Amino acid sequence: MTKSPPVCDYEGSDYQTTFWDQGGRAYEDQAEAIALRRILPDSGHLLLELGAGAGRNTPRYAGYEQIVLLDYSRTQLAQARARLGDSARYIYVAADIYKIPFVDSLFDGATMIRALHHMADAPKALAQVRRVLAPGANFILEFANKLNLKAILRYWLRKQTWSPFTLEPVEFVALNFDFHPRAIRQWLVKLGFSIEKTLTVSHFRMGLLKRILPASLLAAMDGLVQPTGSLWQLTPSVFVKAIVAQVAQDNILRHNIIECFQCPECTTHPLTDRGDHLDCPGCGRRWAFRDGIYDFREPLA
Numbered sequence: 001m002t003k004s005p006p007v008c009d010y011e012g013s014d015y016q017t018t019f020w021d022q023g024g025r026a027y028e029d030q031a032e033a034i035a036l037r038r039i040l041p042d043s044g045h046l047l048l049e050l051g052a053g054a055g056r057n058t059p060r061y062a063g064y065e066q067i068v069l070l071d072y073s074r075t076q077l078a079q080a081r082a083r084l085g086d087s088a089r090y091i092y093v094a095a096d097i098y099k100i101p102f103v104d105s106l107f108d109g110a111t112m113i114r115a116l117h118h119m120a121d122a123p124k125a126l127a128q129v130r131r132v133l134a135p136g137a138n139f140i141l142e143f144a145n146k147l148n149l150k151a152i153l154r155y156w157l158r159k160q161t162w163s164p165f166t167l168e169p170v171e172f173v174a175l176n177f178d179f180h181p182r183a184i185r186q187w188l189v190k191l192g193f194s195i196e197k198t199l200t201v202s203h204f205r206m207g208l209l210k211r212i213l214p215a216s217l218l219a220a221m222d223g224l225v226q227p228t229g230s231l232w233q234l235t236p237s238v239f240v241k242a243i244v245a246q247v248a249q250d251n252i253l254r255h256n257i258i259e260c261f262q263c264p265e266c267t268t269h270p271l272t273d274r275g276d277h278l279d280c281p282g283c284g285r286r287w288a289f290r291d292g293i294y295d296f297r298e299p300l301a
């Protein structure tokens with residue numbers, strides 16, 4: 001198989017429960033919901049949710065007709081499926097963002113929330129996203145910002161060795177990266193995106209404030225200052241709306257998603273639907289469809 005950058009593996013992880021449901025992050029969750037409402041287009045056809053996890057954000061993409069939840073972790077997808085159910089609206093795909101198993105220019109929207117964070121080769125991941133987006137498509141990207149106030153203060157007080165001001169990503173824990181906003185902009189522009197909007201999110205991510213003020217109040221205050229992201233970005237989280245900078249065309253295949261898969265290894269398409277798996281006529285690999293998930297992680301033996 002083609003060698004790919006390492007993956008931060010969430011297989012079997014209780015991330016949704018420990019980080020979100022019981023992790024004291026109601027403020028961050030509500031602040032993200034406000035940012036998404038502000039930055040998402042009102043409607044769309046086919047959305048690719050990259051690193052969808054347990055589908056925490058998926059119900060927020062209500063304007064889209066169909067949503068592909070793509071995640072490397074089968075167990076995260078199983079949790080998403082338990083939350084959202086089986087319908088033509090949701091398609092669950094286990095695959096690596098570095099090898100997205102779809103044809104070029106398919107989607108009119110994509111989101112990537114708290115997932116770039118795990119990309120050791122962010123430009124490579126972003127290039128894959130760009131490949132599957134149609135002209136005129138929207139891409140909502142959230143990234144963890146190394147140029148945040150806390151990191152700047154820590155650096156100035158010599159409590160942190162790495163500089164928040166330099167463009168390279170910082171890996172603060174294995175396979176967890178913070179990025180410089182300018183580096184993200186440069187990568188996106190190089191790939192042919194234009195940046196339409198930038199929101200700063202989680203201005204008040206501080207233990208004391210979170211203890212004394214209700215999450216809903218903090219989130220509402222956050223919502224008020226999120227648009228300052230167009231001027232400067234000093235928060236731990238930043239949302240960017242990028243548009244594929246070409247004239248929109250109505251070339252989106254949205255009726256039969258199976259016809260839109262491509263082999264993640266040899267890029268042949270279409271794949272042949274065999275019910276419980278998909279055959280690749282190019283390289284002969286077989287990709288499972290089991291428990292409602294199209295599985296492109298490893299081929300069947």
Ligand SMILES: C[S@@+](CC[C@H](N)C(=O)[O-])C[C@H]1O[C@@H](n2cnc3c(N)ncnc32)[C@H](O)[C@@H]1O
Pocket residue numbers: 006007008009010011015050051052053054055056057070071072073076095096097098112113114115118
């Ligand atoms: C921090 S969680 C975020 C989940 C969700 N977006 C949210 O905000 O609740 C990161 C997700 O990215 C997925 N992920 C990490 N690396 C990936 C890769 N190379 N390909 C596909 N998914 C990946 C993980 O499995 C995990 O579910």
